[in-house]
């Protein structure tokens with residue numbers, strides 16, 4: 001079995017073996033918004049022993065050698081993102097928003113941080129809903145056209161590049177909100193006085209965070225750069 005090259009980026013490791021995402025999550029390494037760092041740099045910044053991390057990733061990769069995602073077809077990837085991540089968000093965000101509000105109402109007195117959590121989550125949910133709608137109306141239809149081999153004119157290409165930059169900024173803002181939510185819940189730790197709703201809220205918030213990391217990885221590190229590669233050269237940058 002080949003060794004994991006420490007000069008590979010986190011994003012390329014997850015792209016090759018999606019299960020590496022779980023290892024990165026548990027080590028606290030951001031592979032989506034900061035996925036273009038090499039493994040060596042990321043380990044260095046997080047004070048982790050790179051050889052131990054490489055051994056762990058090698059095990060993960062060898063175990064999951066059969067996980068195959070064909071992400072060369074951009075329209076398929078866009079469909080997959082909608083079905084796997086956007087549809088999940090459309091269902092989960094309103095339900096979880098109600099649950100967070102309910103838990104804050106019942107437990108807010110003993111856990112005052114729940115009030116900030118409720119406000120933070122409401123902002124996050126609103127922003128994410130808007131963001132996925134915009135991706136589906138402004139970006140994915142153009143990706144499908146590119147995938148069919150259509151070429152875009154310079155104005156349309158410039159608009160798409162700008163849209164991609166905005167979506168990447170949104171992703172960074174979402175990551176900040178999710179970090180704040182993890183902080184407010186002490187990394188989803190279940191307090192001694194938590195009821196079943198409180199527990200369920202924490203589990204679902206954690207799932208949302210993990211799902212969003214994978215979702216953003218697929219967009220920032222695979223879909224967006226591959227769509228950008230198919231655009232005509234940017235005359236402004238030439």
Ligand SMILES: [Fe+2]
Nearest residue numbers: 081132135219
């Ligand atoms: Fe998305």
Ligand SMILES: [Fe+2]
Nearest residue numbers: 135167171219
């Ligand atoms: Fe997105």
